[in-house]
Amino acid sequence: MGENDDADIIEHHVEEEMEKRGARSHAASSSSFPESVTPSDRDREGHSGTQSSHRLLAYSDALISIIATVMILPVAHTKVEDNEELRQSVQLLLTTKIAVYLMTFMIVTVAWAAHIRLFQVIVRIDDCLALLNLACMMLITFLPYTFSLMATFPENVLGILLFCGCVMVIGVIQCLIVLYAFSRPFLLNEQIQISEHQTFYREHILKVIMRVPLMCFIASIFSFIFFQLSYALLAIVIFLPYISQSLKWCRNKAIGQVEETPDSMMFYTYLPNEPLSKERVEAFSDGVYAIVATLLILDICEDNVPDPSVVEKQFGGSLVAALQVYGPEFLAYFGSFATVGLLWFTHHSLFLHVTKTTRFMGLLNTFSLAFVGGLPLAYQLTHEFPDNSRNELEAIQISCVIIFFAGIFQLAIWVVALYSEQETLHPYVRYGGREHVFMLAKLALYPCVALGTFFLTCILSKFSAPIFHLMEITVPFAFLLLRLLVRIGLALLRLIFCPDRPDTRSIVVEEDETRVPFNALVT
């Protein structure tokens, strides 16, 4: 390609310009590369392998979200017989598996939060860090298995030892990552790069990271002496930062601000209002919603294609008749997909108006996602039982409970965001904002529908799964009509209560406008 003359270069640049305007005007596509070729990088000879960490983090988020969610499959695949004798043992097994699922979800999300914190400090990567991170991911994906072992053989030390071993190796790899990154400061967060306390930061971060492997080491030693103590230690490892920091935060709120030096507070603080990368929270949530939506069709593809010989023998060669047996499952699939899709949709609407994600909001989001992850179980249950049986009713109730909690935790995120709306919400949706009521209606729709259905099942004491799934499919239309309904409702309210006062919206706009020049003055 030696014949490139000036005309070529001009053409290339014109094309680039056109492409930039032509393609989606999203910043990431244009910013992912330039970040790694800024002039300051070029000057540093030998650092040419330095890269933006964006895609590595997206991949890690995808891996972790899938790992957190797939552990619902062993739960969903447990066959629940309609037989009273077997029921006891199956229910015990089911409870164990659900506990494993929830604990795995918790542990994996804790590991994920640690990963976010680590890569809020290290903002650029090179090949070596990418490979170390992959090794870390490999061990994180192995954690669910060690957890299954612990749940199946609670009195055997092997599960504890394997789990502790994994966590210790992950800790060591994370320490290596930190040491490597601090030995090449251009990989670090700009703030730490220019800070005088770099060594202090390194020590602080290493201390925080090493705490977990150390506890696990002690737990693994105790497992030989008195294994119950090991479990207690492991539980402390996971929940200690939450408990201690919640207590500290409550105390601070109660007796007034006892500020530590802001320099040491920026990273690894575990405070409830510590910022959590919004982008990564979104990526993780997307991963969970996507895998949950597709787990459903996976089951259908594996189980619901009838065997040709069976069709020949039992249905006289009529495929339509053979597929009619699976009818309820298809309905259940479309109903569940609609529910997952719409829960994603409300999540998407919510985070579109959130400007900063805090640690506490992340925790609530995790709870919401844990229930979303339970939807494949609900799907499995609702189409498994014969019509109008007691079990079918219970299955529908379980589905309602799962959907209710998935929705109510989303609502809780918004409530928490409203609590400090100046920092975390866009003016549009703040209290009194233009979109405030509409957002509330959007977030409240699913909890309300689920609650309503739940009480309906209690009152009617019979309810058909197909009707339930048809309801699920019709909810999207409720969302389409929502904006209309909210507007009509608000207009009516305004007409009734204050027909001649100017409406609140214009006040908000005025307030907005008085605020804008001041902001411009500050920044």
Added chain:
Amino acid sequence: MGENDDADIIEHHVEEEMEKRGARSHAASSSSFPESVTPSDRDREGHSGTQSSHRLLAYSDALISIIATVMILPVAHTKVEDNEELRQSVQLLLTTKIAVYLMTFMIVTVAWAAHIRLFQVIVRIDDCLALLNLACMMLITFLPYTFSLMATFPENVLGILLFCGCVMVIGVIQCLIVLYAFSRPFLLNEQIQISEHQTFYREHILKVIMRVPLMCFIASIFSFIFFQLSYALLAIVIFLPYISQSLKWCRNKAIGQVEETPDSMMFYTYLPNEPLSKERVEAFSDGVYAIVATLLILDICEDNVPDPSVVEKQFGGSLVAALQVYGPEFLAYFGSFATVGLLWFTHHSLFLHVTKTTRFMGLLNTFSLAFVGGLPLAYQLTHEFPDNSRNELEAIQISCVIIFFAGIFQLAIWVVALYSEQETLHPYVRYGGREHVFMLAKLALYPCVALGTFFLTCILSKFSAPIFHLMEITVPFAFLLLRLLVRIGLALLRLIFCPDRPDTRSIVVEEDETRVPFNALVT
């Protein structure tokens, strides 16, 4: 929250500033919202629900990549017996399932490419478009099932009808999306927004989109008369754009540029060098790699936790002894994870230096991903057979073939990119660039290793699966040493062949520097 005074606002802004510097300096987090609240948007009353489409597309990518990949599971779960009699029928079944997998992958990626094209035209969304898109996704996730039906009952019209029905509904939804978006031009690409030929664009896009449902409609009618013809029609539907445009492209290359009006050429051209959103290609690839890596651990978690009663009876209560049976599977897991992780790593390194993705590169990427999706099958095969059996050798050879093709198509992407390097590659990795040789070595490592192992198995005619997996685990270290080795090799070559000429790197740097001012002049 009425007590917000000036001090609060200042504090808030200082915090925002700190956060911006503190958090990962990625543009998406700061740009995803401001896009939807630019002053020009505020002016348009009633359009307040308009949103950046970024996250919707990321979620769609995740869904589609998972759907494309999970169809390998029915293949991987087919039990291959070591029994000569059964082998024939099982191999037939396996071939059918592999065909289903590959065809599903192809069809889903075609749907994905259509989705990219659509949302390169529509760059902003509102609630209505988001819901329409979710409906579209629901039907796309249902396609694999209709395909399984077609493969299991090739002579039954039901599969064809279901498939055609889905495709037609998807087409209608896409048309609705286009009509809706063109009725609200602020949702469109800026280029179309300011264009005078908006109506022409709409007609053109609708025509392209409607082509597929129309063909499917004809195919579904023919399925009642002569069903073989329907399959031929469906094959044409899928491959027609590729074939016709490749032919047109070849003709253009042969008899000279027959340019159409550039105005009609920007979108929906199907030319091999039509730009394809790089960001979405990356997101889709990430999804495939992530799901492949985690499918492995999913199988382990479901199948490899021994039953307590079995451990008690067969192994005298020794869990370690019971788990030793699964030893090869754990090794296979770590080996496969390392392979998937490193293939992702080379993909990541490659696309970091790609500045523009074309349609042809996207196609090669799809081929590479289709083989990556086959890795769970390789994993399943390699640990299933007894040591040193004929089958084990074949399983290792299949693994090598899969890895080889996954790697060679990545290399092909780079070669294609080099062919028009002025447009598609960053100067660093262009021919003669600083990182050129290193990138080549990185991309060539896996094909070389796989090919070497394949011939080794042919020569030795025996090879143990554990050794194969240990090899897989040691490859990362080859990557770590690669940079060192390439440097030593280059230095040696330079020392031997041209000891006193200045090395090529400095020439490249000079060339770079002479180019920079000119670029600055153009832009």
